[in-house]
Every structure is written in C-alpha cells, then in structure tokens.
Amino acid sequence: MLLKLFLLFVPAAFAEDVTQRQLKPVKGVPHSRLNLYQPSTTDTFRCLDGSQTILYSQLNDDYCDCKDGSDEPGTAACGNAHFYCSNVGHRGNFIPTNRVNDKLCDCCDGSDEYDSGVDCPNICDELGRAARIEREKIANVARKGFQKRQELAKEGQTLRDSKLKDVEPLRQERATLEPERSRLETDKKSAEDAERKLQDEHRNQWEAELDLDKSGKIDKEELRQNLFLDEDNDGFVSEDEVNAYLTIDEADPEHFQSLMYDRLKTAKRNHLEDARIKEEEEKERARALENAPDDDDLLAEEDRHDSEDVTSNQESDDDNDKMPEYPPEVQVASEKAREARRLFDEVNQKTQDLDSRIREAEDFANSDYGEDSAWAALKDKCFDRNVQQYTYQFCPFGQNTQKDTGAYSGTSLGSFKEWSGPDGNKYSKMHFGDGQQCWNGPKRSTDITIECGEENELVEVTEPAKCEYLFTFRTPLACSDPDKEVIHDEF
Known part of the structure; x- marks a missing residue:
C-alpha cells in the first residue's frame, strides 16, 4: 500500500520539479510521459511499477532491468514494453518494443527503425491527410445523423409523454365500466341458467319418450325402435346403425345429453327432410299421371293412395319419434340469453x-429507450436485408426473423432481451434470445452491433456460430455530436 501511495505522489511532485527546466526527450516515450523519465538528483530511475531503482544511464541500454519493461521503451530488450511512434503529421501510436529495429517499418515516421540500417520513408503527412479526409467524412455523417437523432429524441419523448399521460384517464374509464360489466355478467349468467334449465327440461322430456321401459336409461333395444336411424332405408334399424x-x-341422462342428444336431433332433422323430399316427388308423380287416358290412371291413383298411406304412416311414426320443438317459453329464454x-x-x-392500452402504456414507461427516449421512435418498426435466398428482419424491441425471400412467415431468431x-x-x-430451437442445437439468438449512420439501415447479417446471428444496424440514434468529441493521439 505504501508503495502504491509513493507511486501516486512522487511522479506528481517530480513533475513539478522538472517543469522548471526543459524535459529531456527519451526514445519511445510520448511527451505526456516524459516527466516520468527525467533524471533524478541522484541520476537514478525508478521502475514505473515501483519494483526497483536503477541508474539513469541504464535507460534504453538494450538490457531489461525493470520487471514491467519500463526502462526499455526504445529498445527490443523487454518483451512486455511499448514503443511510442510520434508520427508528426498523423496520429501517434504505440507498438510492441519487439518490433523496434526489426528491419520492418511500423511507424509512419520510421522512428522504430532508428538503428536497424533500414531507411524508412516518412509518410505521416500523406497518411495524415487521408485520415483527416476520412475523419471529416465520418464527422459529416455523424453531424447529419446527430441532427436526426435530436429530432427522433423529440419524437420519442413526445410519444413517451403521451403514453404516460393517457394511463390515468384510461384507468378511470376502466373503473367506471367495471360495475356495469359485473352487472351484465351477472345478468348473462342468470339468463343462460334459465335458458339451460328450460332446454334441459325439454331434452329430458324427449329422453323420457325414448326411454320406453321408464328405467331412467336408454338401451340399444329402445334406440332400435326409432326408424329415423334407418340410414340405409331397409325398413329396420340394424345393430351397426344403433x-x-x-x-x-x-x-344415463348425463351420457345422453352430452354425447347423444345433438347427434340424434340432427339425424331426426335429416330424416324428416328426406321424407319431405320423397313426399314432394310422389305428389309430382301423381300430378303427372292425372291426365293418363287409359286404365293406367286407375293404377296410378291406387299407387298415389298407397303412397299417401305410406307417407301418412311414416309421418305418424316420425311424429311419435320426433323431439318436440322448443316451446315459446324456451324460445323467449334463448332470446333473452x-x-x-x-x-x-x-x-x-x-x-x-x-x-x-393500459398495459402498453405501463410497459412503455418501464422500458429502456435510451436516456432521452430517442429509441422509442423505432418501436414497432422493422428493417429488412436480403442475403442470398433469405430475408432477415430486425425489429428493435420486438422479434428478429429469417424467412425465404417472398415467404409470409419465417423462423424466429430471438426476441429483444x-x-x-x-x-x-x-x-x-x-x-435477442429464446428464438426457435435449432435442430440438434441451441435456441436461436441474435446480437446487434449498432453504428452511427444517416439512415436507419440493416447493413450486415452473419452467422459466426451455429444458430447465433450477428446483425450490424446503422442509425442516427447511434450518432453523437462530432464537434464535441476530443481525439486523443496518445494513450
């Protein structure tokens, strides 16, 4: 702890001392750190990690004395040190010291090959110009994007305020409706109970008529007496038809009402309809024979009477088997229900x-749309990108999908988490996680990298691992004010 405190305070005090004289340059050290490499009054240098003190003459002597490599910033002696390229005209940067004097030009000013015999041309001005042009281009995009972002932030904040403002009136309206809803629900239940009671009584009456032995149950023999079940019209009801x-x-009554009543009613209706059609056909045939000039009239008349007798008998049988229509009080109860x-x-x-609407507003209030709510402007919006035969869709705060191009539905790649x-x-x-399960693999998921852009655009889709997708989305919402950003050339 004492060592750490010493390191914190000594460089500052030392810096105050060296400000009174010109700082001595040290190869491989940026100007911002030169105060740490000035000779002490005893011509010694303390390793930056505080581990030991060495003679100042041992700095950059091509031998690693400090464990942290801080005594050799300008040579390749220490494998864990860094050499600073000043790169005047461009951006300064650090490189590993093992690349110093390795006969390869790493710094644009060639300063890393000061003792290798290699003549490195200084191309910093050329690179600096190109970098400045590129930076300005990026800054222009960021500047335009930032303006749009401010507009989207206003839109998002307005939407947020509107949603939150509506919550209380909606709750009050809901509270006003609740008593009426409860009353109408009670009325509905009462009306349905009354309807059901009368309908059950009517069904029970018909069931009693089918229950020939009055045992309270209907068996197959009793059911066989109902000719409307004679589907093949052979004159009797077979075992299969029953x-x-x-x-x-x-x-029993419960089985009859739940599993048989509706089907028997339908069979009865169909049987009566068939009988009516047959009767109409017979009448039409009789009318066609009325003008016959010979004895066939007599035969036709006899056939007609026979047919009428059959129809009359059939109707009589049907009347015996037919469940009575609902009486007026049941129909009234059904209408009320x-x-x-x-x-x-x-x-x-x-x-x-x-x-x-209340849930939507509350969810909105509890969701994170950024510090200024700007991302709320993209809620419920989606962005597509076609890649070969697939269309990928990114829906911020919703669900991502992959589908065949032109298809209506697709595969879920996860919902926003x-x-x-x-x-x-x-x-x-x-x-985005919890997408559709991969065959013999995990559930699909998507990670979205968000970059500054003038427009909202899904620019790249990859699948770096099985069922794990990576999208790149450009949007003004990722743009900050470039005129307020500070570029640091040293680190």
Missing part, C-alpha cells in the same frame, strides 16, 4: 381494449 349413436350398453350475451360482450370488449453494450456505451449493442 352403435353409431350408442357404443355402450345403456346411456342471446341479448344478455351481446350486451356483456360489448362492454367486456371495451374493458379488454382498455386493459390492453436487453441492451448489451459495455459500460459507458450501453446502447451500442442489443441482445
């Missing part, structure tokens, strides 16, 4: 719509 409606030996359902459904739909940028730049990345 089994189509009753697969057990006998049916329908009206009660309509009134309840109308109010209930309004409350559900209000609940949905969190901002995943590093500390200090949180909004530079997004993570």
